[in-house]
Amino acid sequence: MHKKIYKPLFTLLACLMAITLWAQPTGDTSKVEMADRFRADGKIYVVIAVLVTILLGLFIYVIRLDRKITKLEKDFNNK
Amino acid sequence: MIRQKWWKILCGVLLVYTFIAGFLGSVPAKPILNETIRNLYFHVAMWFAMMVLFTVSVIYSVRYLRTNNHKYDIYALEYTRGGIVFGILGFTTGSIWARWTWGAFWSSDPKQLGAVIALLIYLAYLVLRNSMTDMDKRARIGAVYNIFAFAMLMPTIWIIPRLMESLHPGGMGNPALDTHDIDARMRVVFWPGAVPGWTLLGVWITTLRIRLAILTEKKEDLHPAPNQARKLRNA
Amino acid sequence: MNSPYICGPKPGSISSAKHILTLFRKDLLLEIRQQYTFYGVLLYVASTIFVLYLSMGGPESTVWKGLFWMMQLFICVNAVAKSFLQEGKGRLLYFYTIAGPKDFILSKLLFNALLMILMSLVSLGLFVLMLGNPMPNPLSFVAISCLGGISLSLVFTFLAAIAARAQQNAALMAILGFPLIIPQLLLLSKISNIAFEDVLQGGLATMSAVLLGLDAMIIALSLILFPFLWKD
Structure with a gap:
């Protein structure tokens, strides 16, 4: 029953990404030092990979906790 | 609503979006802040989540006083606890950010002050609740204080920046973030991604705690072991 | 048809004003008879100010102002805490049944506000006497300290009611009250600039309005x- 729900959600994610791309700057001319070199090396993807892994790990943990509580509730109501 | 799946998935999607777009998207180049401006997606979102959780807690306190339904008291308490967790996270991350941009962990910035006041008020709420043992009394007095404190906190947050600014004439020399600093590139990550994402995560964890608290209470009704159960709940 | 309300005044505003006045008079009589709060707090103020005087002599105006408002805060906690904590549970229940909660809290708010006005004026006098007078406009500060006394007493009266219900404990009141009172103290110390500075900053009227x-x-x-x- 929940399969129906995934599709619009991932469409939403895709749309959000698209908006981000569309909202990119038209050229930053300021001389403020940013981590451009870091980005050019592609190392930023390493950071993102690490962070997203941690985030997903935490999500899986919370989801399992959620399931456990749901099971407890069911057990309780069947008693 | 509490057991539905869609908003939990939405929470995950939004946070993954925040993490990816938050690091890949480009940001305005500001002196001093440099790349740390990306902290906006994580640090400032903590405050939004905190305020939402506290507001929900007050709504449940009002509902408790109107209905005397014990369930609403558990809701109010757990939403407050969730708000405090996010508040502490927001405060700590703010200090770290401030240390490497403004130069000190604590710079008596009005926003920092407001945050500390909010945390003290809600920690006092927990102290107040723990000072009573009678459940009905604890719920009712806790709800009254929660409403009173929230009503006082709102003007505080509004008043303090106005007073502090006049204490330091010439406007703060520090590059504090305000809405003018955030341009469209950051807004599309912050508003649709970070704020609702972190808030939903807070609500999710809070609902888990609520369900656990209700289960504990039901179990206690079946097998009463008053001292031990009460200790567990207060821990 | 022989209800007493038919010929007498209608219940409502008139009788509630009467209740408030009666309860207020009761508090006042109790105070006059016991004189516990007044002399107790008076001694507290005098000894604290004396210690301050011994340790710093005549402080400069910002320190003077800060000390004054901190003193007001502690006086208020001490003076107001008594108003609920002194009465036993049975007596409070009795007042509640004869007068109703709204009249009761209003009479307490009124009494504590007046008590704090008195206490603020006394401590202001002692401050000027012992720590000197750094203000160019002392008269306006009299009005400001009355306003401050009222503001502090209102918050702490309600918190004393909460603390009295929770536990007969004045420390709880301080824990609950200190974070909540910060905006008022900040506002008051800004408004005090009226008395401390010859050149007035703008926005002070707004701040007074916010406080009210x-x-x-x-x-x-x-x-x-x-x-x-x-x-x-």
């Missing part, structure tokens, strides 16, 4: 929330 608005909000909240506190 806060006071009105606290009274309204007390009226709404106090009945729930007292229900048993």
